[in-house]
Every structure is written in structure tokens, then in C-alpha cells.
Amino acid sequence: MKAVKKLSDTKRISDMTSAEIKDEVRKAYTKVARRTVTGCCDQEDAPTKESTSSYCKSSPIDMKQVVLSFGYSVDGLPASATESYAGCGNPIALASLREGEIVLDLGSGAGLDVFEAAKRVGESGRVIGVDMTPEMLQKAEENAVKLGMTNVEFRKGDIENLPIEDGMIDIIISNCVINLAPDKSRVFREAFRVLRPGGRVMISDIILHGSLPEEVRDEVITYTGCLGGAIPEEEYLQLMHDAGFENVKVVEKAKFDLGSSARISGYKPKE
Numbered sequence: 001m002k003a004v005k006k007l008s009d010t011k012r013i014s015d016m017t018s019a020e021i022k023d024e025v026r027k028a029y030t031k032v033a034r035r036t037v038t039g040c041c042d043q044e045d046a047p048t049k050e051s052t053s054s055y056c057k058s059s060p061i062d063m064k065q066v067v068l069s070f071g072y073s074v075d076g077l078p079a080s081a082t083e084s085y086a087g088c089g090n091p092i093a094l095a096s097l098r099e100g101e102i103v104l105d106l107g108s109g110a111g112l113d114v115f116e117a118a119k120r121v122g123e124s125g126r127v128i129g130v131d132m133t134p135e136m137l138q139k140a141e142e143n144a145v146k147l148g149m150t151n152v153e154f155r156k157g158d159i160e161n162l163p164i165e166d167g168m169i170d171i172i173i174s175n176c177v178i179n180l181a182p183d184k185s186r187v188f189r190e191a192f193r194v195l196r197p198g199g200r201v202m203i204s205d206i207i208l209h210g211s212l213p214e215e216v217r218d219e220v221i222t223y224t225g226c227l228g229g230a231i232p233e234e235e236y237l238q239l240m241h242d243a244g245f246e247n248v249k250v251v252e253k254a255k256f257d258l259g260s261s262a263r264i265s266g267y268k269p270k271e
């Protein structure tokens with residue numbers, strides 16, 4: 001018989017260091033890369049019914065349908081490029097990528113957004129994906145080989161401390177990742193550092209409408225499921241502004257019960 005987890009048995013986010021939180025995130029996305037879990041959600045481990053938000057409830061999730069519903073084209077993509085997708089939107093759709101641009105994807109997962117971006121920037125452009133989960137990086141690299149893409153690169157690293165030189169990126173994209181970072185202010189300062197003057201960001205992420213009940217917000221499953229670490233819209237935009245971005249705004253929102261999946265843009269001022 002499956003042991004039933006009680007809230008008192010489970011680890012709490014508020015008792016963890018930033019490194020411990022990242023270890024939990026890495027463990028969760030190792031399962032997504034191996035496909036023992038689909039999307040951001042590990043419903044098996046959920047200690048309360050509120051643990052997973054409305055976008056997590058249908059099981060099993062057909063990731064190809066999710067990807068299509070976000071407006072991606074799956075033509076020519078191997079199943080391995082869509083099956084471990086764990087995004088909450090499509091940052092590329094409104095990013096107006098141009099031939100020759102250098103793109104950085106924060107938390108690139110199995111690589112779907114990197115591959116979409118690579119098609120748009122062409123052979124004269126380049127797309128770099130950064131992720132901290134080895135299984136995701138391996139899967140993304142295998143997918144790049146299957147697709148024969150030579151203008152993509154995956155680097156192991158933490159988005160709070162990017163393995164990227166100053167000022168070399170034209171546009172940063174990210175899909176459902178910044179909510180998972182314990183130090184979001186550092187992520188935005190790093191994003192600002194690596195962008196060239198006049199460069200831009202187009203982020204898909206979860207933002208909250210209000211605050212989550214404390215006991216739900218503090219659950220590991222809620223955090224790794226992209227909800228517990230999410231912050232309200234005003235706070236998100238303020239952190240970007242404080243990092244130096246201008247014209248910061250939410251360009252689109254799709255609401256669910258506790259928050260929205262939003263597309264957020266901002267610019268690094270021209271010198």
C-alpha cells in the first residue's frame with residue numbers, strides 16, 4: 001500500500017537554504033527529463049489537494065497538445081523535444097527575433113524554445129541555453145543532434161550566476177523558470193549584465209494575483225511545480241526595474257485560479 005504523506009512529514013521551503021531549494025528543483029526536473037513526470041507537476045508527491053494549481057490537474061498530460069496550444073509548430077521536431085517541455089507559455093511568439101541575433105534562454109530544459117529561436121535567427125545567429133539540471137542538458141544536446149542544428153549551444157550553469165560574458169546577448173528569453181529561482185533580483189541583474197545596450201528580454205512566467213496560503217506556498221511540490229516561488233506582478237516588474245530594465249511591462253496574461261501565466265518584456269537602455 002502506498003504510504004500517505006502527512007504535511008508534518010514533509011520538508012518545508014522556509015527551512016531550506018537556497019542551495020537546498022535548488023537541489024529540490026534539480027531533482028524535480030530530472031524526473032521531467034526522464035519522463036517519470038510530465039510538465040511542472042509531480043502529483044504523486046502532492047501532500048494536499050491545493051498543492052498543484054489548476055494547470056496541473058489533468059493527468060496524464062499530453063505535452064504535444066500543450067505545446068501546440070501555446071502556438072509552437074511541432075513539424076519536424078522529434079517527440080523527445082516536446083515530451084519534457086515544462087513551460088507555461090511561448091516567449092518566442094512575441095519576441096520578434098531577427099536573422100543573426102544572439103539569443104540566451106534561461107533554464108532551457110529539453111530545448112524547445114532554443115530550437116524555435118534557432119530557426120528564426122538562422123545560420124548567422126546563435127542560441128545559447130543555460131540550465132542547471134544535467135539530465136535536461138543531456139536531453140537538449142541529444143535533441144540538437146537529432147535536429148542537425150549547429151547554431152545552438154547548451155551550457156551548464158545557474159541563472160543567478162550566468163556562464164556568459166558581459167554585453168554579448170541581443171535577446172534573453174525564458175519559459176517558466178525565474179519563479180523557481182530563490183534570488184530573483186540576482187537573476188535580473190545577471191540578465192542585465194549579459195545583454196548588450198538596447199538588448200531586450202521576453203519572459204513567460206507565472207505571476208500571482210494575491211498571496212498563496214502559507215502552508216501551500218511552503219510545500220516543496222508547490223515550489224518545484226512553478227507556483228510556490230512565484231511573486232505578484234508588481235513585485236516582478238519592480239525587480240526588473242531595479243536591475244536597470246526600462247519599458248518593463250506585462251504584454252499578455254492567461255489567468256488561472258491563483259495567478260496568471262504572463263509574458264513580460266523589458267529593455268536594457270541604449271548607451
Ligand SMILES: C[S@@+](CC[C@H](N)C(=O)[O-])C[C@H]1O[C@@H](n2cnc3c(N)ncnc32)[C@H](O)[C@@H]1O
Nearest residue numbers: 029085086087107108109131132133158159175
Ligand atoms: C519549468 S522547467 C522549464 C524548462 C523549459 N524552459 C521549458 O519551457 O520546457 C524549469 C527548468 O529550469 C531549470 N532551472 C531552474 N532553476 C534554475 C537555475 N537557478 N539555474 C539554471 N537552471 C534552472 C530546471 O533545471 C528546468 O530545466
